[in-house]
Amino acid sequence: MRFQIDYEKSKPLKVGRFAKQEDGSLVLANDKDMSFMVNEAIIEFWNTCDGTKTINQLTDQFSAKLGMPREQVEQEVVQLVAGAAQQASKASSRTFPPRTPGQ
Template sequence: MSTVTAQAIKDSLKQCMDPEVPLNIVEMGLIYGIDVVENNDVNIKMTMTTQGCPLHETLIQDVTRFAKKVPGVNNVKVDIVWEPKWTMNSMTEEGKAKIKNMSVGMTTPAPINYETALPQGTGKLVQQDDGSMVLANEHEQGFMVNQAIVDFWKSCNGQRKVTELVEIFAQQTGLQRKQVEKEVMQLLQQLREGGLIAIPNQPDAPNVEFKK
């Protein structure tokens, strides 16, 4: 039987991306503990950035999947805890540096008109050899994503208003509309900033500049 270590599990979880921020869950500081017990069963204690995250179950599934990629791992149990509460200070130094680098010299696109906008997915989906998925924009910049985000990106066909996308996302996640409205708005903005969503007839020219 292969020897499974907590470090090996942690390294594998670095492939698991946070659903809202382009960082992995280790960099985000979401992993609070990893215990390898008898028979190479693995217990993972983690948190999320918000208790109302609609991708709660999806992220647990992703964590389980990446943990099981480590040779020798048997069963994986993921426990979500809310204490200590996650804050920006929970992030690793590497994660904080990446966030800082993302903001330097960057701009945000003009606000989306959520009543009239018809978001159109752009770029392409790339399936990695390890089974992970990456959305790549026209500049070949890749963003690792999970199935829920891929499904949402595909539903942005340039013919649906944001209200329709909210309904679809609620159905896909099995949650109530009110639970996913904020998440959809954030996803649209993040995918747009990553060059993976276009808003026809609405300029992408930035109107807000981050301070350096």
């Protein structure tokens, strides 16, 4: 299943929890206790997903912060959000879907 994401309207909202494992690895866990190995950059991105910023705003923010071309950051952001939305649809309709105003 492929997700259509409106970069101007979708406002990702973090759901779940972050944990640091005994070995130092980082994981994000959703409401169904499905865990995903992540890195510091993903955690930072996840923390900015407060439901107030669009995909375009998040892309611009991280492009400037990382000093990377916007197109490259956009591709990563969209993959991350689409992957999270796909996992959410498998686990629960409440875990980290991109939120659109009015929904």
